[in-house]
Amino acid sequence: MTAPDEESIPENGLGYDELMEDRDYLFRLINTIDWEAQLRAIKGVLGRNRAASQAVSKAIDDLQLESETYRGPHHEQIVDEWVDAVSSVL
Numbered sequence: 001m002t003a004p005d006e007e008s009i010p011e012n013g014l015g016y017d018e019l020m021e022d023r024d025y026l027f028r029l030i031n032t033i034d035w036e037a038q039l040r041a042i043k044g045v046l047g048r049n050r051a052a053s054q055a056v057s058k059a060i061d062d063l064q065l066e067s068e069t070y071r072g073p074h075h076e077q078i079v080d081e082w083v084d085a086v087s088s089v090l
Helices: 022-029 035-069 075-088
Strands: none
Touching (some): 035 075
């Protein structure tokens, strides 16, 4: 099958525009993607990001607890580390 030349295509396209929504064009243009593999990969990335977020939150909570309970000579440094950690996630 040969591609139609530009002169034979009507001005409003091939007639698919009114039948397809924007997201549907992707499936028509790229039909070789393994969508299930893409979804598994996305779920994996989201899981790793969730675990990393929980680890950061725990580290911040640990620094806060230490800054509240530690009364040694480096108390201000621990408080500064906690403030830096909190401000870095905002």
